[in-house]
Amino acid sequence: MSYTLSGRIQTRLFLIATVGVAWTALITPFVPSSSLSQMGMANTIMTKFMTTIPIGPQQSLLFVNYQMTFETLGLMAGLGIAWEIVYHRLQGLRWDQDWPPLFSLVTVVPEAVALWYVSWVAGVFPPGPTGFSSPEMEMFVIHITTVWLVMWLFSLGPLRVMLPRWRYEGGAILVRG
Amino acid sequence: MNENLEAKKVWSDEDLLDAGIPVREIPFATIGGGLGSFALVDLLRMVGVPTSDIAIVSVDRDPQNSFQRLCSASQLGADGPLRSDSSSRIDNFWGFPGYALGAAWKRKSLGPLARVTTEPILAEYFTPTGSQVFDGVKREADRIGWAGMIQPGKAVAVRRRGGGGFFVIQETSSAPSSPLVAWHARYVHIAPGYPGVNIAPDLLDFRAINPGDNRTAHSYESHEHIYDSLAGRGGTVLIRGSGDTSAHLLHRLCIERVRSDSDIRIVHLIRDFVAQPTPFPEVGRARRPGRNGYSLQQFVFPRAAGGGEIARIVSSKEESVRSTLMAALGAPSKPPIRSWEAELDRGRREGWYAVHHGEVDSLEATPDGRIRVDWHAHDAGTPSSDLVDFIIDATGVVCGIEADPLLADMVSCGIGSPNPIGRLAVGPAFDLATSEPWDGRVYASGAITFGGTVIPVAVFWGLHYAALRICDDLARQGFCRRFTPWRSMLAWAKWVGRVRLP
Numbered sequence A: 001m002s003y004t005l006s007g008r009i010q011t012r013l014f015l016i017a018t019v020g021v022a023w024t025a026l027i028t029p030f031v032p033s034s035s036l037s038q039m040g041m042a043n044t045i046m047t048k049f050m051t052t053i054p055i056g057p058q059q060s061l062l063f064v065n066y067q068m069t070f071e072t073l074g075l076m077a078g079l080g081i082a083w084e085i086v087y088h089r090l091q092g093l094r095w096d097q098d099w100p101p102l103f104s105l106v107t108v109v110p111e112a113v114a115l116w117y118v119s120w121v122a123g124v125f126p127p128g129p130t131g132f133s134s135p136e137m138e139m140f141v142i143h144i145t146t147v148w149l150v151m152w153l154f155s156l157g158p159l160r161v162m163l164p165r166w167r168y169e170g171g172a173i174l175v176r177g
Numbered sequence B: 001m002n003e004n005l006e007a008k009k010v011w012s013d014e015d016l017l018d019a020g021i022p023v024r025e026i027p028f029a030t031i032g033g034g035l036g037s038f039a040l041v042d043l044l045r046m047v048g049v050p051t052s053d054i055a056i057v058s059v060d061r062d063p064q065n066s067f068q069r070l071c072s073a074s075q076l077g078a079d080g081p082l083r084s085d086s087s088s089r090i091d092n093f094w095g096f097p098g099y100a101l102g103a104a105w106k107r108k109s110l111g112p113l114a115r116v117t118t119e120p121i122l123a124e125y126f127t128p129t130g131s132q133v134f135d136g137v138k139r140e141a142d143r144i145g146w147a148g149m150i151q152p153g154k155a156v157a158v159r160r161r162g163g164g165g166f167f168v169i170q171e172t173s174s175a176p177s178s179p180l181v182a183w184h185a186r187y188v189h190i191a192p193g194y195p196g197v198n199i200a201p202d203l204l205d206f207r208a209i210n211p212g213d214n215r216t217a218h219s220y221e222s223h224e225h226i227y228d229s230l231a232g233r234g235g236t237v238l239i240r241g242s243g244d245t246s247a248h249l250l251h252r253l254c255i256e257r258v259r260s261d262s263d264i265r266i267v268h269l270i271r272d273f274v275a276q277p278t279p280f281p282e283v284g285r286a287r288r289p290g291r292n293g294y295s296l297q298q299f300v301f302p303r304a305a306g307g308g309e310i311a312r313i314v315s316s317k318e319e320s321v322r323s324t325l326m327a328a329l330g331a332p333s334k335p336p337i338r339s340w341e342a343e344l345d346r347g348r349r350e351g352w353y354a355v356h357h358g359e360v361d362s363l364e365a366t367p368d369g370r371i372r373v374d375w376h377a378h379d380a381g382t383p384s385s386d387l388v389d390f391i392i393d394a395t396g397v398v399c400g401i402e403a404d405p406l407l408a409d410m411v412s413c414g415i416g417s418p419n420p421i422g423r424l425a426v427g428p429a430f431d432l433a434t435s436e437p438w439d440g441r442v443y444a445s446g447a448i449t450f451g452g453t454v455i456p457v458a459v460f461w462g463l464h465y466a467a468l469r470i471c472d473d474l475a476r477q478g479f480c481r482r483f484t485p486w487r488s489m490l491a492w493a494k495w496v497g498r499v500r501l502p
């Protein structure tokens, strides 16, 4: 795909706001939840369903999980703008000045690492270790990799069908007719 | 057409009545009926324009005919790698599913998909073959009812009609003084492709002196006999040009060499010899790779020339800078295919392939049945000569208003005007300006519109882009509905389900 800078940013925000949000809403109840395992509860839909019932002023665990996944997704969008500027610079070093699909896929690696630490600093996750032993790690990895994959696949096909002008306009979502 | 009529720039219904040319009404006519017409008609059909509102004026029956002829003559054939990517799919507006998915399905293999998702980093680009394109176009043409819209015969004139709209004058047979018919259309589209091949003056001289001599060919003229003879008896062939067609010719010769085990020798003359990567500081820091005479570029233009960053940069430049830049970006080049490079490297090593930076001065038939090529090296100007058995000229196609009588006539009668490089100047909707405001519109697409703000106009990408722009403009004028996201999704579902359009 040949993106302009504005097209990249629009594409990212659009993908996150549509498939990103939808996928996160769908998958959050199914990702391994640290808080639940800490409580020694079986990680089943049933227990999750039960824990959606708020107990007093305490928020439900599913709600907490949703808060965590959506906050990371929001950060992915925000930090993404900076990443897109970096990618745009790198793209300029290529003769074709395009962005092959493989690049769109593998950039999840640096982005996820940065996102993990920024999420910690921003207080998305409860205090605790930030390394591999962190109880939130599994949830984060599954959420981010799947949401990325879904967005990537969406951009390779369905997006072109939904927005037929997108690929002709450097990835711009808002195209004047 | 009688002289009286020809002299008038604007025609009335009576003028045609007097000239005995019957007039038929049609809201929209497209002249050409090749892939450019196909891209637009496909889109118009998808937004709901009925076949009865469209006339396709063409000398060819099927939209792929002309492209197929060009492919076979230029050695691309049905199986050669085209210079397109998977998603430049002329029979599918969205590029999804792309040609790679089609190939994966057909071969029951994940290979094409792995390639298209890792190109060009871990694998070379996935490129469709001619037959994939021909088959797809045939199927889609059938789905949209092409046969019901085609009006066979050559268009000989487009004139403004007094009272609004335009007349398209068409010959109804290929006989010399064929009966004419006039289409009265409010909207006219023209996509005539390439009017002719570019034959070097020295080659024209040679042909004039040696009429009937079939030892020289332009790459787009059929020249199988040359390969047959070389494979049978060996010999030396001169190749000229440094575009992808010349690369295909060389590849074909290498294949013949291995297959027949004959002593085939190749002398290759390149006028614009590229020995090293070319910098383009106006568009970015990267240099275009180049070696052994060729610029190496996967597509006719760098990819971002189609809607991407390069398109943005170039369109922001003023006209004179822009046209030089566009010409340089689209200068002859060939795709970097490793196996082709290896073949030629071997030829150089073994001494049967020699490439020079030079230009032909003259050609002469020798008494012993060969052709003497006098040429001079570009840098030193030193004259050299070679004896060859055949010459294949791959110096491209001509395209311009002057090369096509129909376009020249249109422009002289106030429809369209030349751009700085002698092709048609088009507006943002690929519309042609008329000498005075007129009711109705004429649009153009394809190579004839090169030189404006859109860069890759002559390739599938550009034909689609033009179709989209024209369709949007026609929707604004009230001719058809707009291609909205909803209609796009609906049309896509029908495409996938192979639903025939009513």
Ligand SMILES: Cc1cc2nc3c(=O)[nH]c(=O)nc-3n(C[C@H](O)[C@H](O)[C@H](O)COP(=O)(O)OP(=O)(O)OC[C@H]3O[C@@H](n4cnc5c(N)ncnc54)[C@H](O)[C@@H]3O)c2cc1C
Residues within 6 Å of the ligand: B031, B032, B033, B034, B035, B036, B037, B057, B058, B059, B060, B063, B065, B066, B067, B070, B071, B074, B076, B082, B083, B084, B088, B153, B154, B155, B156, B191, B192, B193, B194, B406, B445, B446, B447, B458, B459, B460, B461, B463
């Ligand atoms: C060898 C070759 C390979 C190419 N490979 C690729 C590729 O891989 N990828 C890519 O994107 N592009 C490629 N192109 C470029 C381009 O996509 C094709 O040339 C394409 O066919 C252009 O479409 P068109 O409609 O402009 O012209 P055409 O498809 O040639 O159609 C023009 C039609 O108009 C008819 N016509 C002309 N004048 C008149 C008249 N007065 N009255 C009636 N009919 C008329 C012609 O007979 C012809 O049928 C290639 C071009 C060539 C030459």
